[in-house]
Amino acid sequence: MKRIGRSDIIGQRGMAHIEGIVLSMGFMFYPTGGVEAGIDGFIELRDDETGAVGNLLLQVQGKSTERRRLQAETDESFEFPCSEADIGYWMQGTAPVLFIVVLPEKGVAYWKSIKSWFSDPDRLKARKIIFYKKTDLFTKEAKAAVTAVALSTVPGAIAPSARIEEELLVNLVGISFARTLYWAPTSYSTDKSFGAALRELDPKAGSEWIVRGKAVLSFHNLDVWPWNLLCEAEAMEEFGSDEWSGSDDEDRQRDFVALLNRAMSEFVRPALWHDRDSGAYFFRKPKNRDRVRYAYKSLKSFVPRDVVKRYGKRRADPSQPTYWRHSAFLHRFVFLDGDWLIEITPTYHFTRDGYNSNLFSGEYLKKIKEFENNAAVMGQFVMWRHFLVSHGAADLYTDRYPYLAFAPLEPLTLNAGVPDDLWKSQEANPNSPLFDWAQAERAE
Known part of the structure; x- marks a missing residue:
């Protein structure tokens, strides 16, 4: 009698699982069938709204296993070894290859882009793939990441957008001024x-x-x-004031912006100082304090941030820091669609003693920007927006600043976007010391 082995059943269950996930993304899956040398199927990208396809293909190598414990498995990850011949076959091809491990009994699958993973010489030498259980799940939510892999080798290609609703946080704040x-x-x-x-x-x-x-x-x-x-x-x-603020005359608009900048300098006092060279406003250092923390309303709750802090030690006098770092921002008043807004660009200011500019400010700023990630910039913008909106408000002791006020804008909503898990994974340094990811999750 002819027989179909258990391994064949396990393999077919794996392919069925992969096909189900691909179809749930709105893409097409074509099993290779018959004789194959290391590719089990193809994924073709498809626009779920229009049904349009554009010959954007991904190759798939699937591995299905019922092993209770995988190689080097921990609660966070496991490894999968690959032969040198298989790696060479996958890497020399013209299409991207997805390596997908399916665990049929658990109903889960994990994936990696072969060419991306083995582009690292150390990984190529080790000849193994490390799967991370939280970030490498092959599910419907991986659609945008799969699309990004398909586009990585096709210059100028246009892929179906990720059909999710997205709110954009823009670095603009609304303003109002004396009439x-x-x-x-x-x-x-x-x-x-x-x-x-x-x-x-x-x-x-x-x-x-x-x-x-x-x-x-x-x-x-x-x-x-x-x-x-x-x-x-x-x-x-x-x-x-609308005779200047709403004028088509460029000279009048320039004069009005100059007046707004004058008001801005008065508005932020005494909390912030202004650096004439860079144009940045920055938190000042109080006397007899080497650290200043500012608590602000983030996207969900109040969180503290160090806005003035000392760093390093001087060789000549170890009791003195090398420099102070101050949270700062650059601004620009802009007229968009009939409204005046302020554009905020978070940055840093560096001083040698908490007051006077440091000669190496440019080098310090360049270095910090190399490590800074998207979440760090977002957190700083939210802080500065809170400062502008709340500063100058009336209280028991002072009246509201009369000439300039700020208000947050409504978020912009799009019907297409990129899942947060995708762009977070692409950050240059997700472990940046400038931002606490746990804090980011609380803030969002």
Whole structure:
């Protein structure tokens, strides 16, 4: 009698499992059938919405096993050895190869992209694949990652989008500003000369004004002291701020942005200082403190962050740090679709003593950006957004800052996106010391 062995049944169960997962992604699976040298089937990408296919193919090598314990298995991972001949066969092909291990009794499968894994010389030399049980699961949720593998060897290819709803966190914050501007002639022709005269009269006078062509444009009423001593108050005019903010005249828009920047400098005081060279605002270091923590409302809860901290030791005096690192941001006011917004770019500022700029700031910043990942930047932006929205608000002791205010924007929603697990796995350094992933999960 002819016989079909148990190994054949196990292998077929593995292929059935793989095909089921592929079909659940909306893709097609074509078993090789018959004689094959190391490829059990092909996956063809397909747009689940339109049904369109574009000859984007992945090869599949499946291994199905009922072994109770896999090689070098732990709670987190296991290994699968590969022969030198098989690796050579897979690597020299023109199409990407997915190696999929199926455990039929447990109803689970794990996958790796062969060419990506063995592109590392050390892995190639070891001739084994390490599967991680949490991140390498072959399920419907791996669709976007599988698509990325297919696109990796096809320049310019367009794949079906991942049909998931995605909320985008953009680095923009809404702004509002005083609705009245005051204009008056003056005998002073520059900001510097006008400012010097103003400080002599009132050292605490605000700086929400600019001088252009021997005239002052200001958020302050120029008909009151001390402004009326520096301007021709009887010639003062009042305007709606929209005559500048909504103007098509580029000069007026530039003047309005200059006025907003002046207001910004007043708004952040005294918590932040401004570095004139880089344009960055940064948390200042209080006297007799080498560390400052700032608690802010993240995406879900309040979390603390070190915003001023000392680092290293000086050779000449080990009691002194090499530098202080300050959380900072760069900003730009932008006019989009009829609204004024502020664009926030998180960065860092470095000082030699907590106050004065460090000569090696550029090198420190370059190094930190090499290690910084997406989550670190996201966390910093959320912190700065919270600062802008909450700072300057009214309390029992002070009134709300009258000339500038900030508000968070509604998130942008798309009907296509990339699963978080995919882009997180592609971070240059997911273990960056600049960000705590556990904190990120609590924040999201």
